[in-house]
Amino acid sequence: MIIYLLCLMLFCCGLYCILRKRNIIKIILGIIIAEYAVNLFFILVAYRMGGRSPILSSGVEIVNMVDPLPQALVLTSIVIGLATTALLVALAMRIYEKYGTFDITKIKELKG
Amino acid sequence: MSKEHDKGMSLIVKVITRLTVGLILLFGIYIVLHGHVSPGGGFAGGVIIALSFVNLMLAYGKDVALKKISKSAMSFFESTGALLFLSIALLGFTGGYFFLNFISKGEPFRLFSAGIIPLCNIAISLKVGAGLFAIFVVLVLLKFEWEKKE
């Protein structure tokens, strides 16, 4: 229970960074932190008290393995995070090239 | 700054890189091939392979690294890996289902077991290794061009 809360607090740190920081790189860092938190939450809900990793070895009977499904899903979600981050960094570098700054208060050609 | 990076880093770094880069590559291949019996798998192994090339590039500069694997080869490997994975999926239709594990499962805990899983791992590692190194190269070269202008 408290551990879930700590995990969501990490998520909120990332969210705060995305919403309040005015620097492109900081926003990207916020997204990365929030992604970490969601991945962590997925593994947390799969954990089993005193569990073993879900890898069999020959000749040994293991009874209490943790849930392998969320681990597989988190692998996918890490890759998705990497893809998004790579795209964001490419965009950020191009924006720096065009505007000469990472500050989004100075990058405002479009009106909201 | 750009000139330094064309040449690479200092001698110590170069020597250590030369000694370790092969091992890193080998470790990546090991992780890929044993994905179905031990932790790891195509994705992690592919990233390690990409990191070995990144290491080479950081230490020796872009010319040496791009001589080992050219840009067109990277792009080819990437698309081929993706296509290979899709064709494994489509070959499942021979057994009647998309993504059917159509090869015999073999004996557990051996290297040659688990049907299509090792093949999928190899396809993914090709794709991931080439793709991530391509992203890295593109982003680094992008920086070089406009730093020269300044």
Add this chain to the structure above:
Amino acid sequence: MIELYVLLVFMIIGAIIAIEMKDLLSAVIAVGAVGLGLSIVFLVLKAPDVAITQLVVEMLCLIILLRATLKKDLPFSTTGRWLLNTLITAGFIVAFLFVAIRAFKDLPEFGYPIMRVANIYLKEGLIKTGASNLVSSVILDFRAYDTLGEATILFTAVIGVLAIVRRIGRKKKDEVVEEDDE
């Protein structure tokens, strides 16, 4: 399970440092520390596959981000109505956490998941797929279709990055532009 709490607190502190640090390079390195902490947490939670992947992905992310930020420390500017916006954000986060805490009461207790479907994987995974690494058997056999999607996302990102870094995007009518294709 005390080490889990310690690691999580460490990660939160790392995240706060990363957010509040004025220097971009330090912020990126702090996020790297958070990622490494996450990797250890995965190991403690018995997810070695995820830990390895997180570790290598973390390194690659760090290298790419370092290349993007090197020698570009910039002063931060604050916009007008700073206090108001911060209050709104804080209010949103507090409301979010409040709803989440109420939802946690209905979740299964930490360490005792339901595992209705997962037990099938644990019992029959080896017989049906032949892979002793059950995570591998899930991602590449039971749910291989997801992995096809995952590989496609990475492919999309590579093509996307190649498309974004093109020097010249648009051309005028009948203009011939030398294309720098990779």
Add this chain to the structure above:
Amino acid sequence: MMAISNIIPLFVAISLLGAFIISIIGKRLKWLPDLMGSLTTLVLLGLSFITMRIVATQGILVYSVGSWKLPIGIVLVLDGLTVFMLITVNLIAFFISIYSISYMNRFTSKWKFYTLFLLMVAGMNGVVVTGDIFNLFVFLEIASVASYALVAFGTERHELEAAFKYTVMSTVGSLFILLGIVFLYSYTSTLNMADMANVLAQKGMSNIVIMVSILFIMGFGLKAALVPFHAWLPDAHPSAPAPISAMLSGVLIKSLGIYTLCRFFYNIIGINSSFSSILMILGTLSMVIGVFLAIGQWDFKRLLAYHSISQIGYVILGIGLGTPLGIIGGLFHLFNHSVFKALLFLNSGAVEYATGTRDLQKMGGLMTKMPITGTTTLIASMSIAGIPPFNGFWSKLIIIIACVQANRLGYAFWAVLASILTLASFMKVMKYAFFGKLRDKWNKVEEVPVFMKFAMIILALICVVGGVLLIPNINEVFLKPASDVLLEGTKYADIVFKGIQ
């Protein structure tokens, strides 16, 4: 003998195959990307019409990927709503790929464009056909990542900026969706949507369901650009190349936002009156605020983008009503909006192609020089404004009648008001862009190439004859099965379990 249900995975496989082949050999053979793009989308369109027949004759089809049965593997589901969305997506995608053959000559690296375009189509088809919630998330991300790159395809300053804003907001939406999926998985211990519906029905209402609903409304609302979450749309849609604007406004926000919201609220947790009124309030807000913001715009594409927000509001309002007539109206408006908004964006692209500007104040009298673009724009404008006998009229009429029938006169009033304001704003467009005196500098303007004309004319024809979809015989195979899926609610689970061979 191949089972008939093997057709379902082909929707993803064919589009991915097209994308991969273009990426390997497309840069050497310059003609290949054009051909491959049109051919792939044509095949997909043909397949979607075949599925319409299959569902009409055989009922719902369920496909187990890799022969793993329902709870442990991923299943693909083909029901009325899926067929409806497949036809909408692939129809628009086909005409847009034809249009792009000429239009994209103004951009470099055409093969990258077509690769990303086909990947986006693959993602949307994947979202629509899947019956597994995590799989839905993965394909949603494919479509989103492809669209981030496509918005920045021109690589000018404002395009990069718009793409960055879009990427950040959309990624936050994805994170909320993923968090919701984690809660659902922990609570139900399954990822299959049908299985999940069963478990949730047993456990009844709880705080988890409320939490997940909030997360999903925020997440999918960000993807669909409902009003409190709409800030990215007016930047991202105008900045993209015109075919991509058409694709984003026409189908992407619908298959990623509205379809998923419908599926979740109707088929997984089962709709009740409070969720229904949340959807209706969000819909009305989008409808009214979108149209008020649109009126003051002078940039052609930006104006259209604000109208997208407003029209999405109609769809959500109709679907949120929950009555049979309301749902039919909402879905019909979804289809109609795909057609006429795609057409309008293609028109704006044609004007930009010919004159090089998007500013309405600088245009004028283009009707004489570009008769086909002018006429098709006129048809599309009348459709979106709801003038009989064009398709937009029928769907808006049904939604308003449904509001009145359900005794929601307030909502009906706002719908009528938004419709009148839409008419006013499109009269402005026609007056400034196409009628009036021709300016001297546009004397050399020529009509656009033949491929662009072809796509615009066919879409305009669909706008004109769109009303026939309401004729009972056609309604029976296209709209009614789709609305039935939503009306059945959580019986969806039983149907899917029964459908497994």
